[in-house]
Amino acid sequence: MTDSAPLDVDLALLGGGGAASLLLAALDRHGVHGLRIAVVDPVRRRGQDRTWAFWGHPDTDLDPLLSASWQQVEVATAARRRVLDLTPLRYAMLRSGPVYDRAAEAERRLNATRLVAPADTVTDDGTRVRVRVGDGRTVRAGWVLDSRPRPPARAGRTTWLQHFRGWWLEADRPVFDPARAVLMDFRTPQPPRGVSFGYVLPVSDSYALVEYTELSPDLLTDAGYDAALAGYRDLLGLDPAGLRLREVENGVIPMTDAPFPARPSPRVVRLGTAGGATRPSTGFTFSAMYRQADQVARALAAGRPPVPRAAYPRRHRWMDAVALRALDRGGVGGPEFFDRLFDRNPAERVLRFLDGGTTPAEEVAIMNSTRLLPMIAATAGDTAHRVRDRLRSPRPAPAVPPAVVGDVLGSEPGADEAGRLT
Numbered sequence: 347m348t349d350s351a352p353l354d355v356d357l358a359l360l361g362g363g364g365a366a367s368l369l370l371a372a373l374d375r376h377g378v379h380g381l382r383i384a385v386v387d388p389v390r391r392r393g394q395d396r397t398w399a400f401w402g403h404p405d406t407d408l409d410p411l412l413s414a415s416w417q418q419v420e421v422a423t424a425a426r427r428r429v430l431d432l433t434p435l436r437y438a439m440l441r442s443g444p445v446y447d448r449a450a451e452a453e454r455r456l457n458a459t460r461l462v463a464p465a466d467t468v469t470d471d472g473t474r475v476r477v478r479v480g481d482g483r484t485v486r487a488g489w490v491l492d493s494r495p496r497p498p499a500r501a502g503r504t505t506w507l508q509h510f511r512g513w514w515l516e517a518d519r520p521v522f523d524p525a526r527a528v529l530m531d532f533r534t535p536q537p538p539r540g541v542s543f544g545y546v547l548p549v550s551d552s553y554a555l556v557e558y559t560e561l562s563p564d565l566l567t568d569a570g571y572d573a574a575l576a577g578y579r580d581l582l583g584l585d586p587a588g589l590r591l592r593e594v595e596n597g598v599i600p601m602t603d604a605p606f607p608a609r610p611s612p613r614v615v616r617l618g619t620a621g622g623a624t625r626p627s628t629g630f631t632f633s634a635m636y637r638q639a640d641q642v643a644r645a646l647a648a649g650r651p652p653v654p655r656a657a658y659p660r661r662h663r664w665m666d667a668v669a670l671r672a673l674d675r676g677g678v679g680g681p682e683f684f685d686r687l688f689d690r691n692p693a694e695r696v697l698r699f700l701d702g703g704t705t706p707a708e709e710v711a712i713m714n715s716t717r718l719l720p721m722i723a724a725t726a727g728d729t730a731h732r733v734r735d736r737l738r739s740p741r742p743a744p745a746v747p748p749a750v751v752g753d754v755l756g757s758e759p760g761a762d763e764a765g766r767l768t
């Protein structure tokens with residue numbers, strides 16, 4: 347379909363996934379109702395395509411949408427099992443379905459126009475932005491908020507991936523503790539280069555998301571994820587005969603110190619993973635997306651430009667680059683790194699640090715809890731690498747590969763036709 351008259355709007359949201367959904371909800375919440383808004387995405391997001399786990403203070407907007415939340419979490423290594431009380435924070439699980447539903451409701455209330463087609467070229471002349479849409483239409487917008495996935499501007503000094511597979515397991519008797527989530531369980535076999543951990547997010551005593559995650563440069567095979575998850579299930583002492591596999595969740599998230607420009611041109615703002623909301627050292631993204639959605643909505647409600655603060659302070663991005671380097675070059679072991687952080691700091695401080703919310707004094711305490719020599723070596727290596735990068739032309743960043751998706755549920759290796767694990 348083509349339409350010669352451009353669609354004139356105040357705001358065009360390119361991409362309607364996590365970041366855009368949180369933004370639509372925030373615009374509605376802050377009563378930003380007078381604006382003309384377009385949402386451009388070839389896919390209308392619905393249902394459970396991902397599960398967000400994140401921490402934060404209890405929140406009246408998010409809490410009604412949560413599937414579960416926990417005041418206590420476990421961090422386990424081969425040497426010990428630590429139970430952390432997160433007060434005043436809580437760890438929370440939010441499935442995508444309620445977020446997309448909330449966004450759809452906001453979209454209706456905001457009277458937004460939905461274009462179910464890809465956004466192609468974006469041309470910013472400094473006063474308005476023209477967006478060519480795949481169906482032939484053109485959108486002319488005062489501001490563009492762009493969360494379409496894209497690789498970083500150039501290759502990073504360290505390029506890892508957080509890649510994972512999760513099984514939603516239903517047990518035929520109580521086997522999970524719904525009062526407590528497992529945040530990171532490093533007892534999984536560690537990969538030769540990288541870090542692995544399992545985790546458990548129970549929504550009841552017989553229903554939980556059990557996940558195997560690797561932070562490393564390369565993906566596993568389909569069979570590799572299944573074998574790792576089966577191994578973790580056995581480590582938890584869960585009897586496969588008493589479990590049914592209800593859903594499978596796969597994902598890949600970039601973990602890199604490569605730059606994700608948040609403001610590529612005067613009237614284009616990038617949000618979500620494309621705008622640098624993914625924390626390089628952990629892959630956690632949700633809290634920054636939520637924070638930035640709120641900042642954009644508040645700015646618009648006050649008649650200001652929709653520009654959020656940087657997802658993380660610059661010094662945090664530098665610390666992440668050093669930590670990633672130390673982990674990648676083998677100077678620091680992943681389980682040991684996280685174990686020391688939680689051993690020598692209140693859990694609440696570590697979690698605030700991972701969200702970019704600590705003060706410089708708290709960050710000194712955090713850095714002092716890591717092993718000093720490998721960190722000094724990584725800092726020196728990072729500095730030398732930055733200098734080398736300045737002297738040579740930038741290398742293009744590799745694209746984030748798609749997740750390895752296994753067979754359909756029911757014929758998943760290790761499950762019989764009823765989804766019962768074998």
Ligand SMILES: Cc1cc2nc3c(=O)[nH]c(=O)nc-3n(C[C@H](O)[C@H](O)[C@H](O)COP(=O)(O)OP(=O)(O)OC[C@H]3O[C@@H](n4cnc5c(N)ncnc54)[C@H](O)[C@@H]3O)c2cc1C
Pocket residue numbers: 360361362363364365366386387388389391395396397398399400463464465466493494495595596597598599617618619620629630631632633635
């Ligand atoms: C399975 C999974 C689980 C995750 N779990 C967590 C978690 O527990 N905690 C956490 O903090 N983070 C998590 N993340 C990371 C991050 O929070 C999510 O990836 C989040 O959805 C990122 O939001 P986004 O808007 O940047 O990207 P997306 O949600 O991927 O949205 C991008 C949108 O852009 C659209 N698009 C693509 N091309 C075009 C185009 N040309 N034009 C217009 N639109 C386009 C896509 O259709 C999509 O809807 C997870 C990621 C995955 C994949």
